[in-house]
Amino acid sequence: MYGTALKKTALCAALGIGLAAMAPGAVLAQNVDGAIAGRATAGDQVTVTNQATGFTRTVQVSGDGSYRVSQLPVGNYALQVSRDGQPTGEAVTVSVTLGNATTVNVGSGGAVDLAAVQVIGSRVISPVDVSSTESATNITAEEVERLPVERDVASVALLAPGVSGGSASFGGVSFGGSSVAENAFYVNGLNVTDFYNRVGFSEAPFDFYQEFQVKTGGYSVEYGRTTGGVVNAVARSGSNEFHYGASIVAEPRAWKSSARDSYLDGDRYISRSQDSTAQTRANVWASGPILKDRLFFFAMYEGRDVEPESTNNTGTSFTRGSSDDGFWGTTLDWQVTDNNRLSLMAFSNETRYDNDTYAYDWDSGEIGDRLSQAYSENGGRNWALSWNSYLTDNLSMRLMHGTNERSALTASPNDGDCNYVTAGAGVPDPGVPLGCTTNATIYDRADEREQSRADFEWQLGDHLLRFGVDRESNTSDLSQDYAGPGGIQYNVYSTTPGAQVPGAGIVPPGYTAYVRARRYSIFGEFESINEAYYIEDNWSVTDNIVLNLGIRNESFDNRDAEGRTYIEMKDMWAPRVGFAWDFKGDGTTKVFGNIGRYFLPVANVINIKQGGALLDERTYYGFDGWEIQERDGVQYATPILGTQFGFDNSQGDGTVGDLRAEVDKDMDPVYQDELILGFQQQINSTWSWGARGIYRKLENAIDDINLTATHCGRIASRWVMANPGEDVTVWGDTDCDGVDDGYLTVDTSNAGYWTESDDYQYVNGEWEYVGSTPTGQWGWVKPDRDYKAIELQVDRAWDGKWAFNASYTLSWSEGNAEGPVNTDTNFGDTGRTENFDDPFVNYRGDGPLANDHRHQLKLRGTYAFTDHWNIGATVDARSGGPITAFGVGNPYNWKGYHSYYICVENCAPPENAAEGDTWSTADRVFEHSPRGGEGTMPWVIDVGVSLGYERTFDAGTLEAKFSIFNLFNRQEPVWVYQDLEPAVGDRDEFFGKERFLQAPRYGQLMVSWRY
CATH class of the missing domain: 2.60.40.1120 (Carboxypeptidase-like, regulatory domain)
Structure with missing residues (x-):
């Protein structure tokens, strides 16, 4: 019997692959x-x-x-x-x-x-789905309409337990301790996840969706390329009855409370109180039969008017934006025969924003002359065509092909004439705007995913076999330069004489600020191909026990600007095993569990920055003050460049290098293992509850590391994409004759980085650099992330009168690597974090990670107090994330990356020195500054309320809902400055001060009519 089942399994796999090949x-x-x-x-x-x-x-x-x-x-x-x-x-x-x-x-x-x-x-x-081993939350659009929930997919995902919003500038959603760059989003089976940086996704207006499923763990082997969570949405469709309607959603500026400005010692350092957005969205839709019982349509158009306003942090400029692009979307469903169905889903979310920036007087509130203009474009067209077929009573098939487009364009009419200028805290204020443009980069990128899938389901007695294949070709076409003459951006930072500047050297005597002049350029077309096949057996071992046995095979192929494969990972086997036990035997109660492995692909941003002709030149100068210039009658400031003291182009010199020397030939993929054990019970006709325990462990990571030593000794600095703390095999000098001639392997757990200290001598009244002293070779620590959680949830289903859901999550997210992005240092360049640039960035860096929110409570409910009126409420409360006092440098190395050490003595050359005195960076005395050692940020508590009205007339149904978000207008910090040392020995007065806050209270009115 068992042998027969195995033969049938093999036959299923062969049939699936054969049909896909056709x-x-x-x-x-x-x-x-x-x-x-x-x-x-x-x-x-x-x-x-x-x-x-x-x-x-x-x-x-x-x-x-x-x-x-x-x-x-x-x-x-x-x-x-x-x-x-x-x-x-x-x-x-x-x-x-x-x-x-x-x-x-x-x-x-x-x-x-x-x-x-x-x-x-x-x-x-x-x-209670007693046949499922997944952890998922289903939420319908109808349910959301009764709640004060913002009308977007991310807000729906946040209703699920264990899900939290990203707190850094790049936003996103975190599932179960994972970073915001590890999730997957689908609409009607089409993967709409941003594959460039993996933080965002292509989204349609809320009224386009019918239902959502938020998968927070244990999902089937048909899902891959994620170590976070999955949000699966299905669009609305037509029926045998004609329906049509319209809705309008308004958020007037007057309904939004003022954001809070941030002050330090009475001085404002972040200006927010003049920032606001007014937006109105109106849509019309229709659905019905084209051919009764056979062909149906749904079509929708939404017009949007969005007008954001904001000031810069100093309050010297005011930007007014506008966008009025519309959205269109449609679905067509053709029941060709009783056994065959053809479906099309398509939508376009192309959007353009135009921004005008003006001079601004904060005290009077007067808006002056226009300083610059800029515009941005994003979005694209998306479609998916699928074919469902019941081949037999027991065998069904689904084929799908589609494309997902995302554009990203930023530009300005001033790009050719104006360089972008910024100044950090502590830099003298010139009293006029910095630079003559607010557009930092001329950026034009078009991303296109071409996706195809084939999935089969075969019921063979006690075995439900599911198998399939899927392929994605992800192409990014990019052109990027800094604005202004020479394509140079000027950044001015405060400092102290003798301070170590990362990648540059020592600040010359007499300078309390320095200028980084950065030239950055890249272009090309870059492709990644992701392929997988899977097979899964849902085996009903008994009437009460289901065993889920699945395995998925992944392959990732990343290509450079010339179309050559430079990162390739094959035969990544992801086994997943789960069980569901209906131990009462009546479908009301189950115990379930699963264990599985999940792989994460390399984002396309790595193709561009590793496999493109990247030019990244950083020249460092002392700051000699501001030069006041004038353009079109408006004054602006640019920095005066003083003594040059550093230059670095190690990140890119404008050529496509020998990528064999820049990528580990035997690199292992990023993957995570997960273990879940849960319980779910239906209490009565409306109430149910559940609990689950979760353990997730990130087993590997890919990041750029600065390899400076091999068996030959010290080598020229090279940046390598690799697995920190593992063997790294790159093209190099195997016989130490100075010529790269073959592959060599470096065990980066104990070698690969040459450490040194700099020596200085006091001569003629100045400290002079006299060379460096080697201190030895060191290796990298391995990435580590562990997530442990206990979740409790209770639910009362809507019965026309009231509904309620509550969840509590107690969790720990700990280790030394958040994931492909770093929230604590506000770094969103996926896969190129600073965490492993050298062995000491993460040395003794274990502790609570940025997404460690120890406690999280979520409540949502609706009560209909008459036939026409209802109230809704939501509560999302989570404890604050950890605060770390990051230093610069460490006891073992002079490099100036973030570290878990603070310099406390001999941090800079002594000011009162005698002729011939010497000083070395090795004289510095450091203290350990542990991850999360400065406590946690405040609790983030967000309460929403809504009042709804619904009434049916002969001409249709009227619905209205007024919602208030962040009812108590709490504006607690969700992210604070965590750099205690901007330079070795220096102390940043802004350390621990608020940077990003909760959004202020605002109101929203939704009115709809349908027939």
């Missing part, structure tokens, strides 16, 4: 449907009929009494059991939700076992 580029879409399953009398027939579209599907109950109707579009179905062609019992209405199987057990007389289901109104729903 459809070039076609692979299977992620789960965008649901299912109905359960037990009934062997030999009976179970018929389900979609009450909106007329779609009908009949299956026969197997000999063991089980049945399953798979690949059902989300919606309500009439379920009827028949025997010998005659109905038995009454038909019941069953709700099918996204990615779930609704369990409906039927007795011998054809009656549904109501103990195993919830009956809400006249619909049967299944709060």
Whole structure:
């Protein structure tokens, strides 16, 4: 029997691959449907009929009494059991939700076992999917409409337990301790995740969606390329009845509280109180049959008017923006036959913002002359075409092909004439705006994903086999330069004489500020190809136990600007095993668990910066003050360059190097292992509760490391993409004759970096550099991230009167690596963090990570106090993240990256020196500054309330909802400055001070009409 099952499994895999091969580029879409399953009398027939579209599907109950109707579009179905062609019992209405199987057990007389289901109104729903081992939260658009939830996908994801918003400037969402750059987002099976930096995703307006599923762990092997979470959304579709409607969502500027300015010793250092946004979004939509019971459509257009206003931090300039681009989206569903369905989903979210920046007088509030103009464009067109087919009663197939486009363009009419200028805290204020442009970079990037999938599902007795293949080709076409003459950006920083500047050297005597003149340029077309195939067996071992056995094979292929593969990782096997035990045997209670491995691809930004002709020149000068200039009658300031004291182009010299010397030939992928054990129970017809324990461990990381030593001794500095703390194999000098001639391997756990200290001598009244002293070779620590959590959740389903959900998460996220981005240092360049630049950035750097929110409580609920009026409320409360006092440098090396050490003595050459005195960077005395050693930020508590009204008239249904977000206008810091030392021995007065705050309270009105 077991041998036969193995043969059938092999046959399934062969069939899946064969069918995929017959459809070039076609692979299977992620789960965008649901299912109905359960037990009934062997030999009976179970018929389900979609009450909106007329779609009908009949299956026969197997000999063991089980049945399953798979690949059902989300919606309500009439379920009827028949025997010998005659109905038995009454038909019941069953709700099918996204990615779930609704369990409906039927007795011998054809009656549904109501103990195993919830009956809400006249619909049967299944709060406990006893066939699933996943951890997921389903939320419908209808449910969100009753709550004060912002109308976007990220806000919906934040309703799930263990999910928190990113606190740095690059935003995002964190799942279970993972960084914000590790998630995946899907719409109707189309992957819309940003593959360039992996932080964002392509999004449609909220009214385009029908239902969401937020997967927070244990997801099936059909999902990959993520070590965080998955958000799966399905778009609205048409039915046999014509419906149409319109809605408007308004957020006037007057309904938003002023943001809080930040002060230090009475001086304002961040100006926010004049920042605000007014926006109005209005849409019209229609749906219905093109051909009754066969062909349906949904179409929507949304007009948008968004007008942001903001000042710069000093309050000397005022920027006014505008955007009025519209959105369009559509779905078409063609029930070609009873066994075949063709579906199209398409939308365009192209958007342009135009910004004008003016001189501004903070005290009077007067807006002066226009200083500059800039514009940005983003978004693109997206579509997915899928084919669902029931090949037999037990074998179904889904094929999908689609594209996802994301553009990113920033430019200004002043780009040719004006360099971008910034100044840090402590730099003298020139009293006029810095530079004559607010556009730092001329940036034009077009990303396009071409995705194909093929997925199959085969019921073979006790085994539900699922298998498929998928392929993505992700292409980024980029052109990027700094604005202004020479393509140079000027950044001015405060400092102290003799301070160490990272990558530059020692600040010359007499200078309390320095200028970094940075020239940056890159262009080219860059491609990554990700492929995978998987197979999974959902084995009903007994009537009460389901065992999920799956494995996924991934491959990643990253290519340089000339189309050559330079990072390739194959045969990455991701096994996942889970179980679900319906230990009462009635479908009301389950114990479940799973263990699995998940891989994360290399973002396209690495292709561009590692495999492109990158020019990154950084020249350092002393700051000799401001030069006041005039353009179009407006004054502005540019820095006067003093003594040059440093130059660095190690990050890119304008050529595509020998990438064999810059990429580990045997590099291992980023992957995470996860273990979950949970419990879920239906208490009665409306209440259910659950608990789960989670352990996640990041087992590997890829980052850029600065290799400066091999077996030959010290070598010229080279930046290598590699696995820190592991063997690194690169093209190099194998016989120490000064010529690269073959591959060599360096064990970076104890070698690869040449450390040194600088020596100085006091001559003729100045400290003179006299050379460096080697102190030895050191190696890197291995990346480490551990997430442990206990989650509790209780839910009361909506019954037309009230609904409630509460969750509490107790968690620990600890280690030395947050992930591909760094929240604590506000660094969002995915995969190129500073964490492993040299061995000492992370030396003794273990502790609570940036996404460590020890406690998190979430509440949401709705109460209808009349037939027409309801109130809703949400609470999201989480403890603050850790604060670290970052230093610069360490006891073992003169380099100036972030470190977990603070210099406390002999940090700079003595001011009162005698002729011939010597000083060395080795004389510095450091103290350990542990990760999270400065406590935590305040709790972030956000309360939302809404008042809703709904009434049906002959001409249609009117809905209105007024929501207030952040009701108590808490504006606590979500991120604070964590650089205690901007330079060795210096102390930053802004350390621990607030930088990013909670958004202030604002109101939103939504009014809709539908028929």
